[in-house]
């Protein structure tokens with residue numbers, strides 16, 4: 001896939017390098033985003049996994065919060081994985097007292113919904129919009145979606161015995177979010193889905 005599109009990855013904290021490498025492999029132009037000027041050169045943005053409270057604090061400290069909120073309101077396609085999913089939620093359950101999100105998706109996301117770091121797990125998921133065999137999903141101290149608004153499409157739910165029927169992938173217009181980390185598995189299908197969303201092919 002090769003598209004004339006520049007996708008930024010918010011590079012304040014977390015596994016932004018893995019997202020940059022995956023997007024590079026998908027053939028799009030990429031840019032690490034640490035400033036509003038860099039954001040303004042992007043057609044779309046990825047919010048990586050990491051620690052949502054830290055990314056929130058750094059975004060405020062680097063004067064990136066308001067530009068990102070405006071970009072989302074202006075229709076910029078944004079994909080968030082794990083901490084990035086939390087940052088796209090209009091509402092967070094179990095957040096810290098001063099935690100803010102960028103918002104954009106009418107949903108409530110519970111942080112650490114599957115337990116602690118030691119409860120991290122993997123599961124093969126069938127995901128709407130992703131063709132081919134089930135996708136190996138890696139959940140690392142992952143969030144889950146507890147409520148979605150009427151405009152939000154549920155793309156995948158868990159079936160693992162220890163925690164079934166949890167919503168772990170959603171789409172709302174140009175916004176895509178997953179509880180899991182496709183950037184660490186070498187499977188590019190979620191990033192390809194995001195590129196199709198960003199290029200209006202899907």
Ligand SMILES: NC(=O)CC[C@H](N)C(=O)O
Nearest residue numbers: 049050051052082083140
């Ligand atoms: N792997 C992750 O991105 C974990 C997210 C983390 N639990 C948070 O609340 O931000």
